[in-house]
Structures are given as structure tokens and as C-alpha cells.
Amino acid sequence: MTKQRRTIIRVLSESEDxxxxxxxxxxxxxxxxxxxxxxxxxTLRLLEEAHILKCHDFGDGKSRFEEALTHHHHLIDQKxxxxxxxxxxxxxxxxxxxxxxxxxxxxxxxLELYGVPWEQEKET
Amino acid sequence: MTKQRRTIIRVLSESEDxxxxxxxxxxxxxxxxxxxxxxxxxTLRLLEEAHILKCHDFGDGKSRFEEALTHHHHLIDQKxxxxxxxxxxxxxxxxxxxxxxxxxxxxxxxLELYGVPWEQEKET
DNA sequence: CTAGCTGCAAAACATTTGCATTTCG
DNA sequence: CGAAATGCAAATGTTTTGCAGCTAG
Numbered sequence: 332m333t334k335q336r337r338t339i340i341r342v343l344s345e346s347e348d349x350x351x352x353x354x355x356x357x358x359x360x361x362x363x364x365x366x367x368x369x370x371x372x373x374t375l376r377l378l379e380e381a382h383i384l385k386c387h388d389f390g391d392g393k394s395r396f397e398e399a400l401t402h403h404h405h406l407i408d409q410k411x412x413x414x415x416x417x418x419x420x421x422x423x424x425x426x427x428x429x430x431x432x433x434x435x436x437x438x439x440x441x442l443e444l445y446g447v448p449w450e451q452e453k454e455t
Numbered sequence: 456m457t458k459q460r461r462t463i464i465r466v467l468s469e470s471e472d473x474x475x476x477x478x479x480x481x482x483x484x485x486x487x488x489x490x491x492x493x494x495x496x497x498t499l500r501l502l503e504e505a506h507i508l509k510c511h512d513f514g515d516g517k518s519r520f521e522e523a524l525t526h527h528h529h530l531i532d533q534k535x536x537x538x539x540x541x542x543x544x545x546x547x548x549x550x551x552x553x554x555x556x557x558x559x560x561x562x563x564x565x566l567e568l569y570g571v572p573w574e575q576e577k578e579t
Numbered sequence: 580c581t582a583g584c585t586g587c588a589a590a591a592c593a594t595t596t597g598c599a600t601t602t603c604g
Numbered sequence: 605c606g607a608a609a610t611g612c613a614a615a616t617g618t619t620t621t622g623c624a625g626c627t628a629g
Contacts (some may be wrong), residue, residue: 333584352618367586372619388512392594393620409562412494415536420544426568428528429543435570438533438607442566444550446559457609476593491611496594498609515592516619568597591620601610602610 338363339374343384343398349405349414351393358369389414406444462487463498467508467522473529473538475517513538513567530568 378384406415430437502508530539554561
């Protein structure tokens with residue numbers, strides 16, 4: 332448990348959004364200016380493997396991280412890029428049912444909705 | 456409409472799986488040995504933008520492609536890497552409902568299930 | 580003290596791009 | 605012919621790694 336790891340954990344626990352690695356590095360440097368990008372990468376991977384963080388890929392080529400405190404999914408606002416978190420028991424149940432119907436035990440799942448604010452369906 | 460593009464389209468329409476770019480390039484070279492990787496990348500992007508192909512990211516860092524003939528989702532077998540395709544109206548409906556409840560019009564969505572064959576839930 | 584972590588710079592990937600050349604229509 | 609596509613190699617962006625020095629316990 333080094334100073335750098337504590338710093339990175341703190342950055343994530345103080346983040347309300349879904350920062351990418353660069354973001355985490357920038358925020359971490361605020362607290363410890365000489366922390367390196369490699370350490371950020373290594374620590375994030377470590378924390379993800381320990382199921383302390385969740386890693387997402389929202390379509391841009393970057394990995395975004397958040398604490399794995401609660402299980403939830405994301406709706407990405409195509410207009411503004413805003414990310415709305417949600418949890419819905421009906422989805423959870425249905426996914427287990429479907430997996431079972433296909434002969435599988437559900438181990439994990441990924442769900443992302445992409446939407447535009449209602450009443451605003453014009454294209455770019 | 457060049458020979459290379461025809462070749463790449465043919466490769467995809469003859470593929471039953473979800474090849475990554477390297478796979479497509481390898482298969483295309485069978486038909487036209489001097490086709491370049493850059494052309495494969497350019498053409499795949501083009502076909503995706505034309506909604507002729509769908510691009511997926513199943514967790515390894517590679518883009519995998521398939522024809523966009525039918526709307527469906529994927530269950531990835533964690534044991535064997537096998538990909539099972541499925542379509543379920545209940546999921547479709549529910550996703551629209553949830554988006555609407557959050558104040559959004561659903562434009563697109565991504566769903567992947569990760570599972571292990573039933574009766575075989577041991578870890579690696 | 581010493582196993583394990585860090586920082587740095589270099590390497591490894593997947594993907595994109597500039598440009599001279601070729602091809603399609 | 606002229607616009608658009610190709611091939612090559614170099615560039616890009618993200619993530620990983622080798623290694624010497626530093627740190628926590």
C-alpha cells in the first residue's frame with residue numbers, strides 16, 4: 332500500500348463521473364505531482380482485477396473507470412455526452428432468464444443505452 | 456466500387472463468425488493476395504458508416520465485424536469464447552421503456568451477456 | 580533488509596493518415 | 605481524363621513493459 336495507490340484510490344472515490352486514464356492521472360497529479368502515468372495504468376488495472384473498480388468503454392477508444400460500489404448500467408446522451416446511471420430489476424431478471432433459456436449461467440453482462448433527450452430527435 | 460471492396464464485402468458475407476480486422480485481412484488475401492491492411496481498415500469503416508456492417512468490441516482490444524442483416528445481441532461463452540447470437544423482444548421493449556422513463560428516446564443500445572454453460576460454474 | 584512498487588523511456592498494439600501511384604467509370 | 609481508391613510506410617493514440625532505483629513493512 333503505497334502513497335501513489337492511496338492517491339489513485341482517493342481520486343476515484345472523490346470522482347462522481349467516469350474519468351479515463353488521462354483524467355485520473357491529471358487529478359492524481361494535483362495531489363501528488365510526480366505520480367507517473369504508468370503507475371496510474373498499473374494501479375487501475377490492479378483495482379479492476381480486485382473488483383474495486385469497473386472499467387467501461389463508451390465507444391471512444393478510451394477506458395473509463397468508476398468505483399464498483401453499486402451495480403448499474405448507463406445511458407449515454409448522444410446530444411451532450413452526459414452519462415445517466417440507472418438500475419432496473421426487470422432487466423436483471425430478464426437477462427438471467429434469457430441466459431438460462433440459451434443454456435448458460437449468467438456470469439456478467441454489459442448494457443448501454445444510447446439516447447437523445449425526448450422531443451429532440453433531430454440528427455447532427 | 457473497386458475489386459478490393461468487392462472482395463472485403465464478399466469475405467464478410469461468407470463469414471459466419473465475428474472476425475477482427477486481421478482476420479478479414481487474412482481471408483481477403485486468400486482471394487486477392489495484394490490487398491493491404493489499410494484498405495481493409497478503410498473499407499470496414501466505410502461499410503460500418505453505411506450501416507452495412509456492425510462493429511463490436513467483446514472485451515479484447517479488437518474490433519470485430521459482422522453483417523448488419525438482423526438486429527440481435529450476443530452471449531459470450533466465458534469457457535470457450537463461443538459467441539451465441541440471440542434476439543428477444545422482451546429486452547427490446549424493456550429498453551425502450553427504461554429510456555423513456557429516464558426522459559430519453561432510445562437511438563441505439565448495446566447488450567452483451569457473459570456466461571458459462573449451465574452446470575459448469577467452476578472458475579479457471 | 581528485501582520483496583514489491585515506482586518512474587522513465589522504449590516497446591507493443593490497434594488504427595489512421597500522407598502521399599505517390601493506380602484504377603474505375 | 606479526372607476523381608476516387610489503393611499500397612506503403614510513417615504517424616498516432618492508448619496501453620504495456622524492462623529495468624534501475626526507491627519504499628514500505
